Amino acid sequence: MDTMLHLRLITPPNKTDEVVRLIEKTVGTTHLVVMAGAARNPVGDVVLCDVAREAGDELIGVLRASGLDETGSIAVENIDLSLSKRAEKAEAEAPGEGADAVLWEHLAEATHEESTLSITYIAFITLATMIAACGVVLDNAILIVGAMAVGPEFGPLAGFSTAIVQRHPRLALRSLTALLVGFAVAMAVTVGFSLLMDSLGYFTEAKLEAERPNTAFVYAPDAFSFIVAVLAGIAGTLSLTSAKSGALVGVAISVTTVPAAANAAVALSYGDTKQTVGSTEQLLLNLLGIILAGTLTLLFQKWLWSKPR
Template identity: 80%
Template structure:
């Protein structure tokens, strides 16, 4: 279930209440006339089944509430109510299959912002991965994958394509490209420093690395894993099962590939640099293609399911 808290201008409250009452899957409607002060107006609250949420949010936006009032949405972790159970049963479809496009767009917009925090996390993850590739340490590689925040912009690109949102696409691509460029540039400097203090060496990089050698040797398995991870990551976002994102993060070698490319570049090893760069681009492409296809399929299936429901 979702909880909606609305601030509505007094002249629109009647339309909002009628809309909520006429939407299957809503319950616990509360109207507080004149309770809002900034902006001034009435407060309307209700609970709505997740599978009915996207349609209701779209109609509320059609009433221009985001311009003259506000729309706030929260997930309800626990609701002990027979009315809530009945509302969920009456709503068409299954909550796990429903996509809240407004929430997804807002979430990916926030996660794909090129901020200092985003750059810091991506850079730190790349430097951790650099230690992992030089030491041939799989644990450090997995840790770097989990720290990397790059799935946010990747999901933003997928959402922007499906929703035809060019501004979100530009923001996401900027965060993705600039983020990796900065992270790799800093990691080149980090690698040179580590070499200067005798903690990194070219011999370590070019030695046999059974645990991390795959990072600069892309093949079809790399693309297959990226496609599967992209689909799983997209499903975890749309179904609110964010815990699955950790598994997605450690499934693809985006950050480790960037790290290996940076370290190899610091030593002038162009073979590993190009191989790692190919691995990085292949993974990014696979995730974007799979994520976009997953979202498009979800959108189509949900539309068909709603049409088939009387």
């Protein structure tokens, strides 16, 4: 039983009966508890219930439509274990599969946090780009994979896709700002890092220009670059919306965004226009592919759950 949600609501006394009716009308709810006068800040009643994940978005939507998020509080938690025949019955009655359900409010909140330009975000994307710089110069695929795992850029990519689908201009602007500023700072710092490593004798132009069978793909965009980016975008988006996948798995499968940015920065430090342009094209192609795939995946999920069951 891993697809149930627990709701803790604080309601003004004059709205409690309305909230209880909304819960009782929603298919897939159970374990309804009302504690009159239990809340102190804000003052009101506490209402608890469990709801099948596939019915959760509908219930949260009607509760927000009633204004409860403004006059009281709505808190939602995942239930890791629920030993209850009533819970099993509620989950069976709810339409669809819990693992496939999309909690749009949760998605918006998660992508909001992950797409905010912060010192931590800048630090991670910069460190990831510097690690990738070592990977491209040494032609080391392990370092490239490591940089992909450290890079946080899938957060704002997912945020931008969510903003398009949900028509949320502020989230779109926040995500775009995080992407542009993040990559600009990371690449600028990596240029300086490359020059430092060159002065110490660890980076050389000969290594960058040599045959690199493991990492040459980062500055040679082709059709497969776009195809892989699209597949990664779908997988990353599903990792955000599915109950069966950890949050932001897409961080580890961000394809060649960070490595391409790193190669462009290193090539720029040596004045290699060809690799700089090729890497930049690879970066933009991957960003476009992931955003397109994420947006289409969310639109499909939204359409699928809007159909009558």
